Amino acid sequence: MTRKKRAAIVLETLDRLYPEVSVPLLHSDPFTLLVAVVLSAQCTDERVNQISPKLFKIAGTAAEMALLDRSIIKDVIRPCGLSERKSTAISELSKIIMRDYNGLVPNTMEDLEALPGVGHKTASVVISQAFGVPAFPVDTHIHRLAARWKLSDGSNVKKTESDLKKLFSIEKWNSIHLKIIFYGREYCPARGHDLNKCIICKTL
Numbered sequence: 001m002t003r004k005k006r007a008a009i010v011l012e013t014l015d016r017l018y019p020e021v022s023v024p025l026l027h028s029d030p031f032t033l034l035v036a037v038v039l040s041a042q043c044t045d046e047r048v049n050q051i052s053p054k055l056f057k058i059a060g061t062a063a064e065m066a067l068l069d070r071s072i073i074k075d076v077i078r079p080c081g082l083s084e085r086k087s088t089a090i091s092e093l094s095k096i097i098m099r100d101y102n103g104l105v106p107n108t109m110e111d112l113e114a115l116p117g118v119g120h121k122t123a124s125v126v127i128s129q130a131f132g133v134p135a136f137p138v139d140t141h142i143h144r145l146a147a148r149w150k151l152s153d154g155s156n157v158k159k160t161e162s163d164l165k166k167l168f169s170i171e172k173w174n175s176i177h178l179k180i181i182f183y184g185r186e187y188c189p190a191r192g193h194d195l196n197k198c199i200i201c202k203t204l
Contacts, residue, residue: 003150003163003167004167006150006204007151007167007168009203009204010149010151010180010200010204011168011176013199013203014179014180014183015179017182017183018178018179018182021175021178021179023129023178024045024049024178024182025040025045025049025052026048027052028056028060029130030105030107030126030130030131031060031097031105032052032056032060033125033129033130034112034118034122034126035052035055035090036048037122037125038086038089038090038093038122039051039052039077039080039086039090040080041082041086041122042081042082043080043081043082047080048080051076051080054076055073055076055077058072058076059073061103062094062097062103062104063094063098065090066091066095066097066098068091070087070088070091071087073087073091077090085117088116088117089115089116089118092116092117093116093117093118096115096116105126105130107127107130107131107133109123109124109127109135112126112127121137121157122137124136124137124138125137128174132174134170134173134174135173136164136168136173136176136177137177138160138161138164138177139181141180141181141184142160142164142177142180142181142184143157143160144190145180145188146164146180147160148188148201149201151163183200187199188201
């Protein structure tokens with residue numbers, strides 16, 4: 001079976017299972033989404049959603065966060081792990097957003113990736129979900145499933161992103177990356193994978 005045919009089966013299945021999708025991280029605007037994605041590094045969405053409202057209650061804007069002592073940010077987000085690194089990034093990126101972007105989260109990949117603690121995947125999530133710009137964020141779920149479904153060779157995340165962008169139409173990028181994540185968690189986990197319950201693996 002060709003990659004194109006595999007991709008078509010994947011798309012049809014995901015669209016049927018998940019007709020509507022939204023980012024699983026609690027947020028209300030581009031800034032809170034950006035902070036939530038920074039917090040999600042090596043942390044579950046469930047844990048982030050337990051912690052981020054506590055942080056946003058104290059400082060829900062770049063202006064408020066920039067004025068907040070970093071030690072307070074660190075204490076609040078400690079349960080998310082990597083609190084030293086994440087609190088520094090959140091504090092610094094808030095100050096840069098205030099200084100260079102009039103308090104508004106920048107809406108280009110280049111500017112987002114230049115912010116502290118914001119890598120390519122984080123920038124891709126924000127650009128796609130906050131601003132509607134087509135992007136294909138590749139997290140561990142997507143990288144793993146793309147290899148398992150033989151949509152990419154799994155050599156590296158950058159190659160996976162490139163391969164998936166070629167296989168799926170640009171207007172699908174912003175939704176399908178979320179659908180793959182949801183499917184991976186529900187039907188196609190890394191461990192304890194039950195082929196009888198996994199529609200895509202059973203079909204491909």
